[in-house]
Amino acid sequence: MLERAHILVCGGTGCTSGKSNEIYAELSKHLKENELDKEVKLIMTGCFGLCAKGPIVVVYPDGTFYQHVKPTDAEEIVNEHILKGRVVERLLNDDKSAGTDEVKSFNETPFYKSQRRVVLKNCGVIDPENIDEYLAYDGYLAYQKAVTEMQPQDVIDVLKKSGLRGRGGGGFPTGLKWQFARDSKSDQKYVVCNADEGDPGAFMDRSVLEGDPHALIEAMMIAGYAIGADKGYVYVRAEYPIAVRRLQIAIQQALEYGILGNNIMGTGHSFTLELRLGAGAFVCGEETALLNSTEGKRGEPRQRPPFPAVKGLFQKPTLINNVETYANIPTILLKGADWFASMGTEKSKGTKVFALGGKIKNTGLVEIPMGTTLRTIVEEIGGGIPNGKRFKAAQTGGPSGGCIPAALIDTPIDYDNLISIGSMMGSGGLIVMDEDNCMVDIAKFFLEFTVDESCGKCTPCRIGNKRLYEILEKITKGEATMKDLDKMEELCYYIKENSLCGLGQTAPNPVISTYRYFKDEYIAHVRDKKCPSGVCKALTSYEIIPEKCVGCGLCKRVCPVGAISGEIREKHVIDPDKCIKCGACIASCKKNAIKK
Amino acid sequence: MKTLEELQAIRDRMKGQMNNRAAADESDYRVVVGMATCGIAAGARNTLSALTQEIEQKRLENVVVSQTGCIGICKYEPIVEVFEQGKEKVTYIHVDAERARQIVAGHIINGKPITEYTYNYAVREEK
Numbered sequence: 001m002l003e004r005a006h007i008l009v010c011g012g013t014g015c016t017s018g019k020s021n022e023i024y025a026e027l028s029k030h031l032k033e034n035e036l037d038k039e040v041k042l043i044m045t046g047c048f049g050l051c052a053k054g055p056i057v058v059v060y061p062d063g064t065f066y067q068h069v070k071p072t073d074a075e076e077i078v079n080e081h082i083l084k085g086r087v088v089e090r091l092l093n094d095d096k097s098a099g100t101d102e103v104k105s106f107n108e109t110p111f112y113k114s115q116r117r118v119v120l121k122n123c124g125v126i127d128p129e130n131i132d133e134y135l136a137y138d139g140y141l142a143y144q145k146a147v148t149e150m151q152p153q154d155v156i157d158v159l160k161k162s163g164l165r166g167r168g169g170g171g172f173p174t175g176l177k178w179q180f181a182r183d184s185k186s187d188q189k190y191v192v193c194n195a196d197e198g199d200p201g202a203f204m205d206r207s208v209l210e211g212d213p214h215a216l217i218e219a220m221m222i223a224g225y226a227i228g229a230d231k232g233y234v235y236v237r238a239e240y241p242i243a244v245r246r247l248q249i250a251i252q253q254a255l256e257y258g259i260l261g262n263n264i265m266g267t268g269h270s271f272t273l274e275l276r277l278g279a280g281a282f283v284c285g286e287e288t289a290l291l292n293s294t295e296g297k298r299g300e301p302r303q304r305p306p307f308p309a310v311k312g313l314f315q316k317p318t319l320i321n322n323v324e325t326y327a328n329i330p331t332i333l334l335k336g337a338d339w340f341a342s343m344g345t346e347k348s349k350g351t352k353v354f355a356l357g358g359k360i361k362n363t364g365l366v367e368i369p370m371g372t373t374l375r376t377i378v379e380e381i382g383g384g385i386p387n388g389k390r391f392k393a394a395q396t397g398g399p400s401g402g403c404i405p406a407a408l409i410d411t412p413i414d415y416d417n418l419i420s421i422g423s424m425m426g427s428g429g430l431i432v433m434d435e436d437n438c439m440v441d442i443a444k445f446f447l448e449f450t451v452d453e454s455c456g457k458c459t460p461c462r463i464g465n466k467r468l469y470e471i472l473e474k475i476t477k478g479e480a481t482m483k484d485l486d487k488m489e490e491l492c493y494y495i496k497e498n499s500l501c502g503l504g505q506t507a508p509n510p511v512i513s514t515y516r517y518f519k520d521e522y523i524a525h526v527r528d529k530k531c532p533s534g535v536c537k538a539l540t541s542y543e544i545i546p547e548k549c550v551g552c553g554l555c556k557r558v559c560p561v562g563a564i565s566g567e568i569r570e571k572h573v574i575d576p577d578k579c580i581k582c583g584a585c586i587a588s589c590k591k592n593a594i595k596k
Numbered sequence: 597m598k599t600l601e602e603l604q605a606i607r608d609r610m611k612g613q614m615n616n617r618a619a620a621d622e623s624d625y626r627v628v629v630g631m632a633t634c635g636i637a638a639g640a641r642n643t644l645s646a647l648t649q650e651i652e653q654k655r656l657e658n659v660v661v662s663q664t665g666c667i668g669i670c671k672y673e674p675i676v677e678v679f680e681q682g683k684e685k686v687t688y689i690h691v692d693a694e695r696a697r698q699i700v701a702g703h704i705i706n707g708k709p710i711t712e713y714t715y716n717y718a719v720r721e722e723k
């Protein structure tokens with residue numbers, strides 16, 4: 001039976017924490033009460049991308065985009081929209097930047113318009129727990145095409161021609177990697193998926209797993225056929241419970257349909273898939289550490305070479321790719337290498353998914369063609385910086401990457417451009433910073449993360465990064481000298497050159513790139529003992545400007561440590577010895593009389 | 597285990613059912629049923645299910661069925677409007693299940709609007 005309307009409730013992690021499960025239950029209840037449950041289909045989908053406006057509910061066929069929905073809104077949606085056909089205006093967009101109040105079909109809004117959804121095409125469209133819905137959108141057709149119409153080498157040739165490069169960070173040409181794995185001779189080979197996604201703030205891979213798990217399964221089956229492997233592992237972190245559950249359901253359904261298993265659909269090809277849950281160590285995302293961890297060993301990197309394509313899991317040739325890399329592959333096989341290569345720049349083809357976060361209005365998940373400028377992402381898709389602040393820089397590549405300063409906002413984003421300006425694509429975290437962010441503090445934040453996550457196997461990383469962190473601490477406390485800055489720079493390059501694995505080799509990148517573009521800020525901390533953005537507490541003091549103070553006493557009341565004194569209608573003063581620089585007074589003052 | 601043919605059958609069946617999740621502006625036809633109190637009281641529910649059934653059975657992929665509120669001419673309910681890409685919309689009145697099926701066959705499949713059921717025709721006759 002064809003339903004007259006489909007109500008899609010976002011079941012991504014963000015919206016789920018905003019109670020989308022309850023919203024689903026309430027909608028279901030009210031549909032039943034009105035005997036609409038046969039006419040209207042209710043579906044829980046993966047992430048829609050516009051997480052800032054979640055929880056999100058979309059009603060088709062008109063594509064009405066409801067946001068910030070609460071369980072208590074369910075009744076009104078059913079009674080008004082479904083029963084009477086009147087859109088619930090108050091749940092439409094509240095902010096013009098996403099523009100959903102003028103055009104109802106959300107594909108036309110600035111947030112979605114500049115995007116190009118290849119990897120995320122099914123996210124927020126299908127029910128990830130229903131294999132039939134995946135099939136409806138040509139699911140497992142690419143696999144079928146590969147196995148019945150193509151030779152394994154043909155599949156690899158298509159990938160080579162498409163120009164697809166690894167989305168896990170390094171950007172290695174995928175077709176070439178598959179070729180290496182195919183050319184390794186062995187009685188047993190493996191296909192592995194890296195779904196560890198350890199970058200702080202990144203959730204691209206999680207959203208694919210949650211929204212379209214069958215796409216990953218299909219791609220890994222294609223990989224198995226192409227390189228000659230009949231067994232696959234997905235290494236996914238246990239902190240992604242929804243992703244893990246949906247993957248388990250998807251694998252189960254594929255087994256029931258005979259899509260996984262022996263002699264798949266009678267084609268003679270066999271493939272099975274297992275999950276391995278990681279405990280959430282950043283280093284386990286590094287491919288050789290991941291292989292160790294999958295084998296049940298300690299998650300420490302191995303020497304490379306030999307590369308996994310030669311000696312990987314259990315010493316057998318292993319193909320390892322990232323979730324997003326895989327998720328591109330079924331569509332490439334169906335639509336062709338030329339179609340894929342028509343998107344992007346000369347050396348970076350296709351699209352890239354970014355987790356947009358930080359000081360930006362439309363935080364969420366975006367997929368853009370390679371070569372889109374940072375300006376488009378920040379100003380159009382992201383809707384700009386909140387509170388009228390100025391864009392200062394964006395960090396890509398997480399703790400392994402670097403920052404892109406405002407002066408380079410028109411750089412087309414692709415692998416090679418990012419490297420040349422001292423950042424990197426990384427797996428797709430994109431954190432926007434405004435004038436209130438201190439760049440030394442940002443570098444320190446990322447370095448603290450890598451110091452914590454270093455596995456300790458090699459000295460440059462284990463001890464070098466710790467020392468580097470200590471220098472940054474000195475800088476932010478105003479205790480560093482200009483000589484320390486030189487030492488810092490030298491140490492950065494030493495660590496990069498001598499660490500064993502990618503974690504150590506890239507850990508100093510945030511320091512190097514912030515030092516490159518914001519040297520004056522470092523110098524201000526060291527020489528003038530000032531933090532220009534007022535973030536580093538040791539270098540900021542709070543002061544009440546006597547001319548502006550009207551003596552209302554608000555600040556005195558909010559100060560948690562009683563550092564402010566003064567009589568009503570008289571000038572107030574802050575005692576710098578007691579002040580803990582929490583900023584509560586600034587927030588409370590209506591006259592803007594307190595400055596850092 | 598499912599064979600390749602069985603999987604294809606599932607794809608075909610599901611495609612029909614999920615068609616209305618495509619953005620409305622990508623389809624050739626948009627069929628809108630008035631589903632306000634007036635429409636529902638006049639039997640718009642039956643009209644709607646007849647439309648959706650017919651479209652699914654005939655495997656029409658270029659059509660989305662949608663609903664709207666009160667169109668403002670309540671005495672003519674149930675009302676169905678057919679929007680065709682690049683053409684003026686056609687407003688049908690008193691559309692019961694039978695008329696709905698005829699509209700799908702005549703207007704959408706054969707491309708010929710059924711003049712006698714339209715609002716314009718009724719208004720002209722009344723004069």
Ligand SMILES: Cc1cc2nc3c(=O)[nH]c(=O)nc-3n(C[C@H](O)[C@H](O)[C@H](O)COP(=O)(O)O)c2cc1C
Pocket residue numbers: 165166167168169170171172194195196197198199282283284285286287288320321322323325326427501502503
């Ligand atoms: C410290 C470190 C962490 C990494 N974390 C991830 C990760 O979370 N996910 C991922 O796909 N790749 C990660 N990588 C990259 C992998 O080592 C590897 O290059 C990638 O899985 C290859 O897949 P691709 O060619 O499809 O990008 C990490 C690398 C390093 C050095």
Ligand code: SF4
Pocket residue numbers: 283301453454455456457458459461462499500501502503504505
């Ligand atoms: S670089 Fe760091 S994470 Fe990598 S092996 Fe050395 S200590 Fe471990």
